Amino acid sequence: MIEHDSLIHELINITTAPESLQKKLNEIVESIKARVNADGCALLLMDKDHQSLSIWSSKGLSSKNYHGTRIPRGHGVFWKIFDEKRVFAIHDLRNEPDYFPHPELGGGEFASMLCAPITHSGETLGAFCVQNREVKIFTIEEISTLENIAYDLADSLKIMRYMHTLQEEASVSLGLKELGQIIGSRAGLEDIFDDTISHALKLTGAERGVMWLTGQNGRELAQSAPHDLKTREVMESGANGLLTTAAGTRQTIKVDDVNTDRRYKGLDAVAKRSLMVQPIVFDGYLIGFILLADKKTSIDGFYSIFSDYEANILASIARMVAQAVVRVRATRNLQNALEENRKNVEELSILFQLSMAMQRAMNLDELLRVILSCVTVGKGLGFNRAILFLVNENTGSLQGMMGLGPDSAEDAGRIWQKLEKHEGKMADLVQWLIERDPYEIYHSAFNKLAQSIRASLTGDSVLAKALREKKAVNITSRDDIGPGDADLVSMLSCSSFAVAPLVARDTALGAILVDNLYNGRPITESDLRLLMRFTAPAAWGIENVKLVERLAAVNKELIDLETQMARVEKLSALGEISAEMAHELKNPLVTIGGFARRLLAKISGSRTEARYASIIVKEVERLEVLLRNTLDTARLKPIERRSVDLNQIVNDVVDFYRRSMMEKNIQLNIALSNDIDEVSMDPAQIKQVLINLLVNAMDSMSCPRHNMPRILTMVTETAPLDRSSVRLIISDTGGGVAERDLPEIFNPFFTTKQSGTGLGLSLSKKIVRMHHGTMEIDNRLGIGVTFTITLPCYEIKDSSVEQI
């Protein structure tokens, strides 16, 4: 008994020493092992949740100290001790069917075992367990010694255990509080991931952990903390079923041994031994999971199971995480909304300024310049290059009108640098857009390239599609490009671009094409949205300017008509006067000429008087022609129309004068288009016009002092602007008309020739006008004159002009 008393005394001393709990327990176990002369001794204590036993200290059981290992409830002989609250002495473990060889307790190493429960007020706190390598029948003394030790130490162990629990719980609450504070102040989800996992590992003793958040749509697992458990790995393993169950029950799921678990397969990809999964739930909605793997023991690489207490800690963490995540997401959504709002306001302000600039454009050309400036300037839409296309209703195609952008990368650098300097001072974007020097736009190679682009409206090109569907198209890669756009892409030398249609009054007027060739910035959806927002006012601007231009054209036509009317009145008054005068002049002229002829006939040819008489005859002859022409001008016969090939008339006239041109050393260049339509006209009159112009041209080049090459050019072609008209062009190299004479040349009786009547051009112009055609002169002083006559192919049913 003395032996026993001294042992108890020693043990009590140990329990009251100012040492750590662990050290005290180790010493107690060591003492017991020495006293009972056993090969091994261990102390197991019931865990707080009464669901498992933990080995708190062990000596001599193996080379390692298995402190921290848990034995789940119902596992083997140990739980019998707790259930039956009695000493177990097993002299040969091989005969014991309930013995489960726990490796933590040196399983298989021992042949015999003696276990005594530690009970306090009817509650089992734990057990002392001594083991021997040999088969051994324990003596009554040995049994009662261990029983007494267990009994005598029960009070102290309970207190120590209680103190330890308090400390443990205090440290867990502190840890949770700290975590709460930290993640409560975090702005980003990434930070929350890191904080949560590191605290969860510390507070539960897990080796690894991972956290996912479901996407905003609540379905897939969108985000993952960057830890060594990869989402994909987990999803491909049996953890998927685990997560599904956790999501369904909203409960923590614990797996004690992933290798033997019957509910979930394939969890060994996630954990080596044990794991816990905790759904993160906020306001009834599942927003993610935390998974902790492998409860650590004091031995590296040797894992235990998680307790319910640790599961509770994890649940608390999940609740805090839920709050923090929802707060971060709400903040982020709010920020996004604010950002979106700010962007919208900014866009609106830009659009407003751009609209202002567009409204101030005076004509189509200026407007197109402003639009393209808006699209390319950094303060505007900021694309590298832009081309504006307009629909040409006559040809049914889309036509490049203007292109704005640098010609090369170096050019881009230079221009942007210049613009940047400018933009700093650009207090008024509107003013700048309007006043921007058009020179560099018009003379750029890119503008010329842009103007050369044509696209059929019915084709399968991106441009045609954007117009037909009235929708913007974003071409981001070569794969988006169809065969219809191969040419466009090679012209642009850029395979990613966007096209937005210009739509006003539900009609597509054209399109804007943009790209970022030089900085290579991809065109985003928001770029495209801003472009579409911009094209709406731009299209209206174009529509308005077109209307204004049409109005101005009509107005000009009216004014022209008025001038023409005044001229017609003047001419007809002149006509009447000259007709009257011609009559009065005719009889004296006949008398003068007639008697001069008689005189000439009566005197011999060599006498001076004969020369005089002949001069009179010649002059009278000229006067008679003048009078006849005057009356023809005044009373031009109404035209007698029929459809005639203009080329035929040109050929007839040219044939007549060909010999004369050869004599005068005039080279004839003639280019007659084969596909011009026949023209409804009075062929005799048009022939007269041609003769007048041809004779004028020949005369201008026949002056002996004329020392330039004598070239007469005659061209017929379909009018480029109006396909229902044909054009006749006659050019000479006769040196042109003197500047002061130019305003006069169409006036009757004006002539620069020695023997001209001054009626040829006036008459010609009148004839052309009666055919509803136009006659224009392009005078190049020192070079020559080009007359362009445009005749409509079909009779215009408007008799007002013909009656003149």
Place this chain on the structure above:
Amino acid sequence: MAKTKILVVDDEENIRLLYKEELTEAGYEVDTARDAMDADKKIPVFVPDLITLDIKMPGMDGIEFLRKFREKDKKTPVVLCTAYSDYKKDFKIWASEAYVVKSFNLDQLKSTIKEVLERSSGEKEKEG
């Protein structure tokens, strides 16, 4: 054989003189009248084979005279002379045999007269 007789009706004295000289030289017997009334008096006396008639005259103009003359005489050919070609389309001149635009060069007039006379003598032969 008696010469073919031509009566020149024109209000301009110098024109009458010019025509008379030229036509006389061409072998015709020529008398002149200064206006319609003068012509009315001279026609029954002179009995011309052909009349040249100026259109624009003071008093009764040539066309009016022609209309009245044709009421009495449907056969004697009349050659209308006028300053300009714009009477060509006037149906009233259809009553004349020919139409000549006045010129200081009388070759056109002479050839027209010759032509008209040949045509008219041909018709007479048929009648006779």
